[in-house]
Amino acid sequence: MDALPETMTAVAIREPGGPEVLTVVERPVPRPGPGEVLIRVAAAGVNRPDVFQRRGGYPPPAGASDLPGLEVAGEIAALGAGVEGHAVGDAVTALVSGGGYAAFALAPAGSSLPVPAGLSLVEAAALPETVFTVWHNVFERGRLEAGETLLVHGGSSGIGTTAIQIAAARGATVLATAGSAEKCAACVRLGASRAIDYRREDFVAATLEATGGKGADVILDMVGGDYVPRNIAAAAFDGRIVQIAFLGGSRIEADFQRLMVKRLTWTGSTLRARPDAFKARLAAEVRRHVWPLVESGQVRPVIDRTYPLADAAEAHRRMESSGHVGKIVLTI
CATH class of the missing domain: 3.40.50.720 (NAD(P)-binding Rossmann-like Domain)
Known part of the structure; x- marks a missing residue:
């Protein structure tokens, strides 16, 4: 595995407002802390809470990234201390509290799941939040x-x-x-x-x-x-x-x-601010009950459109139009 770069491309919210406030920026690549994995993001799901955050009505919980994005898929690039059951290079999809609109994202190891067999990383990125x-x-x-x-x-x-x-x-x-x-x-x-x-x-x-x-x-x-x-x-x-x-x-x-x-x-209920232990328990239940349905083809993510990360504003416009069927996904 190559050494991690110092910086990465991400999309930030410049100020509360319309889709035009989503801005491409360079940020330091985060390093995983205890119990975390760093994911080299291939795709990130777009969700209605991202729109609410962009408008200024749904701030990230304490300690979470200020970048939007609540679900990602990609390969594990680094492991934090104490992480078991994951390895660098594993293809995973993860629920995150923020930071998904970026080339790298931190995720709790407990809410990171293997990509279901037969799914692309774009499809996998559309799963966790929903x-x-x-x-x-x-x-x-x-x-x-x-x-x-x-x-x-x-x-x-x-x-x-x-x-x-x-x-x-x-x-x-x-x-x-x-x-x-x-x-x-x-x-x-x-x-x-x-x-x-x-x-x-x-x-x-x-x-x-x-x-x-x-x-x-x-x-x-x-x-x-x-x-x-x-x-x-x-x-x-x-x-x-x-x-x-x-x-x-x-x-x-x-x-x-x-x-x-x-x-x-x-x-x-709301999900974003729940503690990592709750999300890890929920992830285990999802892996037990839902992943087999996905791998058997009974449940499949419905992808409406994909957009490059730099076109996140267009993805938000698509969501706010309510013309979509299924999920909108950003590709990195």
Whole structure:
């Protein structure tokens, strides 16, 4: 393995603002501390939290890189003290708390996983943020079981395309909402039994119709706002509503008596600021339960477009247009 360079190319946020504030810079190559690996990045996923950070609304947690980017794939270039189970040269994909938009990125060893067999590094870079989020929220917090019905809002997003595939592969019936006929068709191709065009249909009525009046056992929502009371209406008795974002606003008005009557659980979570030990535990569960589905071809990352690292601003414009289906990935 060649000696590490002193500097690297990265994309930084010059100041809060639009995509134009993403700036190509030279930064020192970081060195791994205890329990960390240094990854020579081949590709980095672009996620909605990157956009929020760029706008100034989602600062990195204490100690994390100020560079955007929450998931990467590449080869391990160096190991920190005490790291076991990894070797220099291993192809890995990793969940990081920041720093992904760069030629090198630090990652906790515990949340770095081997690239699943049969996947390119670009495909692997599209996995960690969505797979970790879906596994924890749908299957751990939402407790989705085979034979139950999952309603996924934003079914054509990176999170949505991942949730549809994993839930269907594990024996659930999946309903999904999306904003066009083309996006609805993509959701059905991925395994949704019914896709609901929210611009033309009432998702509550469609969900109740599709379930014979029962409603969805688990609802994965990233919208919030006026979706909250409608989710309560669309949920089955003893259903679980899992909130992972509030694109429609976090201040809501709802009649929670219906939540009591239906014995619903309304929960939610964020991932970025959770401690490394939590993410390592989650990574182990993902490797056990999801990686076999990826390697068998039952779950595959859906790549919308790739952009060179220097074109990160264009990648953000693509995400903010909401025209994408699946993941947007930067290549280094």
